[in-house]
Amino acid sequence: MIMDILYLIAAIQIGVIVTHLFLTTPIIFKVLKEEEASSFLRTIFPRYYLALFLLSIPILINELFNMTNSTNYYLYLVNSSHAFAGLVLIPLTNTARDRNWQKVFSFLHGFSVYCTLAIAITAIVYFFNS
Numbered sequence: 001m002i003m004d005i006l007y008l009i010a011a012i013q014i015g016v017i018v019t020h021l022f023l024t025t026p027i028i029f030k031v032l033k034e035e036e037a038s039s040f041l042r043t044i045f046p047r048y049y050l051a052l053f054l055l056s057i058p059i060l061i062n063e064l065f066n067m068t069n070s071t072n073y074y075l076y077l078v079n080s081s082h083a084f085a086g087l088v089l090i091p092l093t094n095t096a097r098d099r100n101w102q103k104v105f106s107f108l109h110g111f112s113v114y115c116t117l118a119i120a121i122t123a124i125v126y127f128f129n130s
Contacts, residue, residue, distance in 0.1 A: 006059050013055050013079075013123040017116060020048055038097075045112075046090050052119055053083035059126065072126055079122040086115040 024044070028037045056079045063073035089112050096105035 002062065006062055007127055009055050009059055010123045010127045013052055014120060014127070016048070016051060016055075017120045017123075021116070042090075042094055046087060049083055049087035049090065049115075053080060053087055056080035056083050056119075069129070071129060075122045075126045075129070079119050079126070082115040082118040082122075086112050086119075089115070 025041075028040055032040060056076055060073070060076040060080050063069070063076050067073060089108055093105060093108040093112060096108055
């Protein structure tokens with residue numbers, strides 16, 4: 001029963017990422033003006049990474065205490081670390097954008113994309129590995 005819930009949480013993480021990447025973000029830039037899109041994204045991204053981080057915690061705790069499969073523990077250590085890093089990077093990315101630090105912004109934005117991919121990949125591997 002517990003494992004079913006943990007698989008559901010991993011699936012929810014994957015669903016959140018897929019929904020955000022393929023539905024929300026592309027539509028925002030088509031429908032909203034640049035300033036409105038920026039304001040919306042500055043509101044949604046911290047919540048996005050916070051949700052991914054909070055979803056990772058139950059799995060990480062379960063894997064820490066059970067240690068039936070150390071691979072799963074490390075997967076969710078990576079997963080939660082990247083979600084937390086994404087959460088921390090958002091204000092820095094916004095500041096770089098506001099100050100027109102293009103190289104810094106590009107690096108931080110690229111790193112946040114990497115974080116999202118790492119979260120998705122670890123959730124998928126966990127889902128199919130267990």
